[in-house]
Amino acid sequence: MPIDYSDIPSPCFVLEEELLRKNLELIDSVQKAAGCKIILALKGFSMYSAFPIVKEYLHGATASSLNEIRLINDFMGYQAHTYIPAYLENEFEEVLSRSSHITFNTLSQWERFKDRVAIYRKSNPLQELSCGIRVNPQYSEVSTEMYNPCVPGSRLGVTRDKLPDLLPEGIEGIHFHTLCENDSYTLERTLAAVEERFGDLLHQARWLNMGGGHLMTREGYDTSKLIDLVSTIREKYNLEVILEPGSAIAWRTGELVTTVLDVMDSQGIEVAVLDTSFAAHMPDTLEMPYKPVIKGAYQEPVEGKYTCRMGGMTCLAGDFMGDYSFDKPLEVGDKIIFEDMIHYTMVKTTTFNGVNLPSIGLWTKDQKFRLIRSFGYESFKDRLS
Numbered sequence: 309m310p311i312d313y314s315d316i317p318s319p320c321f322v323l324e325e326e327l328l329r330k331n332l333e334l335i336d337s338v339q340k341a342a343g344c345k346i347i348l349a350l351k352g353f354s355m356y357s358a359f360p361i362v363k364e365y366l367h368g369a370t371a372s373s374l375n376e377i378r379l380i381n382d383f384m385g386y387q388a389h390t391y392i393p394a395y396l397e398n399e400f401e402e403v404l405s406r407s408s409h410i411t412f413n414t415l416s417q418w419e420r421f422k423d424r425v426a427i428y429r430k431s432n433p434l435q436e437l438s439c440g441i442r443v444n445p446q447y448s449e450v451s452t453e454m455y456n457p458c459v460p461g462s463r464l465g466v467t468r469d470k471l472p473d474l475l476p477e478g479i480e481g482i483h484f485h486t487l488c489e490n491d492s493y494t495l496e497r498t499l500a501a502v503e504e505r506f507g508d509l510l511h512q513a514r515w516l517n518m519g520g521g522h523l524m525t526r527e528g529y530d531t532s533k534l535i536d537l538v539s540t541i542r543e544k545y546n547l548e549v550i551l552e553p554g555s556a557i558a559w560r561t562g563e564l565v566t567t568v569l570d571v572m573d574s575q576g577i578e579v580a581v582l583d584t585s586f587a588a589h590m591p592d593t594l595e596m597p598y599k600p601v602i603k604g605a606y607q608e609p610v611e612g613k614y615t616c617r618m619g620g621m622t623c624l625a626g627d628f629m630g631d632y633s634f635d636k637p638l639e640v641g642d643k644i645i646f647e648d649m650i651h652y653t654m655v656k657t658t659t660f661n662g663v664n665l666p667s668i669g670l671w672t673k674d675q676k677f678r679l680i681r682s683f684g685y686e687s688f689k690d691r692l693s
């Protein structure tokens with residue numbers, strides 16, 4: 309049944325429960341078949357009101373900051389898998405107390421904190437706490453530099469020449485993250501690079517975390533290939549394998565519902581002003597950049613059709629996206645629905661220009677809308693002083 313948008317406030321992120329469950333079912337079937345653990349990366353999807361649903365399928369989550377760790381503890385009830393590029397001295401004990409796995413980005417970070425790990429372990433012998441190191445296999449097929457952690461100058465992970473022949477005592481895991489919205493064939497080539505450079509260390513490790521970027525819920529992704537790759541590496545090195553996707557979990561699970569506030573002609577170009585902002589509500593569209601899909605619209609201008617640019621409600625000149633074509637001219641009050649706006653969108657919103665954050669809601673599996681949260685002046689004010 310199509311969503312009834314009439315009762316949904318605007319702007320509002322609407323997560324569709326059925327679509328989320330569909331993704332989670334697929335991911336669960338992969339982890340069972342491959343004999344690995346697939347956990348949620350909060351950086352891509354942190355809608356904690358949906359964590360009880362996620363928890364029905366996935367049994368862990370990964371954090372890149374103490375705040376994400378706390379969200380995992382509080383709303384999933386799990387100790388976190390933690391990787392932070394550099395740990396803060398004053399947070400470190402709390403990070404340890406809330407994590408089951410903790411990955412260090414460099415050997416100098418490990419050297420700086422390893423004594424504190426040992427002391428913490430001694431006084432908390434019952435807590436599962438395993439340490440790992442992030443490696444840089446110097447192989448990534450991600451063409452956008454912004455998302456490529458293997459380029460020279462990357463601060464993310466240790467290259468092989470910086471590691472000794474034996475894993476440092478106390479390091480049990482190896483972590484790499486070099487994929488971004490990739491398929492299992494990219495993983496295959498990446499694993500070949502990882503094995504070539506780090507194969508000897510894999511034999512010494514207890515676990516291997518293959519990071520995120522495995523877009524297994526995208527149509528056409530070959531999951532049986534992924535299952536083969538994971539099973540092979542797991543058996544070959546006698547390792548526990550962990551995957552930590554973010555995008556794949558919330559991929560195409562909902563939209564951002566917005567409304568036309570005004571329509572104007574700007575020197576021959578038709579422009580609609582919306583009650584949203586690309587800069588504040590969908591920053592990836594400008595940063596990445598990419599053109600988001602609008603439900604029911606032609607994604608590129610069509611000769612002879614009504615064509616319009618989507619404008620944001622901030623005063624930033626570049627806060628616009630376009631152009632799109634429609635079957636009929638837009639009017640004030642029309643809904644503009646941006647598709648696939650759950651992963652890496654909700655987590656990146658800001659109140660730039662004083663705009664309110666979009667509300668957050670759920671379209672339940674029994675086809676009802678549940679408003680979870682709305683934001684106002686307090687959310688804007690709380691970030692400033």
Ligand SMILES: Cc1ncc(COP(=O)(O)O)c(C=O)c1O
Pocket residue numbers: 349351352391485487488489519520521522552553554555556
């Ligand atoms: C270390 C790490 N793990 C996991 C992820 C999640 O990746 P994705 O959302 O592309 O699956 C990221 C994303 O940047 C990451 O940096």
